[in-house]
Amino acid sequence: MGELFVVVNAGSSSIKFALHEAVAPFAATRRGLIEGIGTAPHLRLRDAAGATLMERNWPVEGFDHARAIAEAMALEAELLDGATLLGAGHRVVHGGLHFAGPVRVTEAVLEELQALSPLAPLHQPHNLAPIRAIAALAPELPQIACFDTAFHRSQPPIAQEFALPRRMSEAGIRRYGFHGLSYEYIASCLPRLGLAGARVIVAHLGNGASLCAMRDGRSVASTMGFTAADGLMMGTRCGALDPGVLIHLMDTEGMDARALEALIYKESGLLGVSGLSSDMRTLRASSEPHAAEAVALFVYRIQREIGSLVAALGGLDALIFTAGIGENDAATRAEVAAGCAWLGLTLDPALNAAGRGRVSAEASPVSAFVVPTDEEGMIARHMAGMLG
Numbered sequence: 223m224g225e226l227f228v229v230v231n232a233g234s235s236s237i238k239f240a241l242h243e244a245v246a247p248f249a250a251t252r253r254g255l256i257e258g259i260g261t262a263p264h265l266r267l268r269d270a271a272g273a274t275l276m277e278r279n280w281p282v283e284g285f286d287h288a289r290a291i292a293e294a295m296a297l298e299a300e301l302l303d304g305a306t307l308l309g310a311g312h313r314v315v316h317g318g319l320h321f322a323g324p325v326r327v328t329e330a331v332l333e334e335l336q337a338l339s340p341l342a343p344l345h346q347p348h349n350l351a352p353i354r355a356i357a358a359l360a361p362e363l364p365q366i367a368c369f370d371t372a373f374h375r376s377q378p379p380i381a382q383e384f385a386l387p388r389r390m391s392e393a394g395i396r397r398y399g400f401h402g403l404s405y406e407y408i409a410s411c412l413p414r415l416g417l418a419g420a421r422v423i424v425a426h427l428g429n430g431a432s433l434c435a436m437r438d439g440r441s442v443a444s445t446m447g448f449t450a451a452d453g454l455m456m457g458t459r460c461g462a463l464d465p466g467v468l469i470h471l472m473d474t475e476g477m478d479a480r481a482l483e484a485l486i487y488k489e490s491g492l493l494g495v496s497g498l499s500s501d502m503r504t505l506r507a508s509s510e511p512h513a514a515e516a517v518a519l520f521v522y523r524i525q526r527e528i529g530s531l532v533a534a535l536g537g538l539d540a541l542i543f544t545a546g547i548g549e550n551d552a553a554t555r556a557e558v559a560a561g562c563a564w565l566g567l568t569l570d571p572a573l574n575a576a577g578r579g580r581v582s583a584e585a586s587p588v589s590a591f592v593v594p595t596d597e598e599g600m601i602a603r604h605m606a607g608m609l610g
């Protein structure tokens with residue numbers, strides 16, 4: 223029995239949904255993932271310990287996002303098993319300039335979020351679709367939207383600006399920053415690491431990758447900008463790119479907006495440079511020189527951007543690794559840290575191999591930690607705050 227929240231994270235080809243207990247520490251009791259929408263739709267349902275409870279495949283024809291949402295909602299209803307659902311929380315990529323925290327969704331809010339879709343056309347419409355579907359099915363159920371941009375609204379105005387004509391900044395073309403729910407969760411862990419007032423860089427290294435500079439647990443700068451394509455090299459995204467390259471490709475290869483979008487979001491990064499895979503595990507296991515070169519470039523770009531964020535912070539007290547690569551790949555951590563020796567960072571090889579908590583050497587003036595992120599848990603926490 224008991225009271226539960228459902229947390230929904232809907233992307234372009236997948237929907238993640240989880241049931242969380244509505245009391246601290248908001249543990250997930252069930253996690254579902256429907257992926258392969260448009261290619262090979264597949265569901266996997268796991269229990270709290272991560273063991274698979276159920277798997278299901280569907281034929282690709284006719285299995286669109288709406289169907290995936292309907293399947294997820296039917297399954298959620300089944301999983302409740304007598305418990306009370308108190309609300310639905312959603313990860314929404316873009317909250318624009320207006321939303322600096324989570325918000326209770328109303329029709330007016332939904333319209334505002336819909337109006338932000340041109341700023342994140344690949345994600346925002348997919349994030350909003352389940353909100354509409356749930357509102358239609360259960361109009362009384364409170365829904366909360368939590369934004370990937372909100373945590374970065376604390377940045378000084380100058381950190382959010384491009385050097386473009388003023389009218390463009392005023393039209394909303396500025397740096398928003400992303401991965402905010404992950405960073406907010408890590409920020410909440412800083413006091414227990416003794417880093418409450420510290421100058422910290424958090425490296426969120428997953429398929430998407432970015433860095434966030436924090437002081438006093440608040441974002442002061444980030445590597446992602448107007449879109450989630452900026453900054454670090456990623457699984458399939460190139461990260462920061464001389465804008466002149468795009469103009470050159472338009473002129474010489476006749477590439478249009480859609481072709482450039484596919485290039486910078488889907489065909490570049492670890493995949494594009496290695497010609498092999500976007501997956502760090504595959505690249506680490508490969509003996510291909512291009513795989514090694516892709517990993518070396520990934521690490522080099524992180525080192526360069528750390529330098530930039532150290533300048534924004536005026537120094538560094540700690541570096542924190544999180545997300546798939548940051549939490550699991552000791553080699554990437556060691557290689558990144560080797561380029562930070564000038565900052566006074568030395569890892570402890572045994573602690574780094576163990577890969578949880580502090581991984582820096584005892585005498586290292588700058589410390590380093592591995593902290594697993596929990597974006598869904600952060601959403602559940604926000605829900606408790608708003609509905610409690």
Ligand code: ADP
Nearest residue numbers: 427428429430500501502503545546547550551
């Ligand atoms: P997403 O951004 O899709 O949430 P994740 O945070 O799950 O991505 O990160 C996915 C990345 O983490 C992949 O490149 C994957 O290879 C990498 N990864 C996961 N586990 C390991 C591991 N044990 N060693 C090295 N890399 C890993």
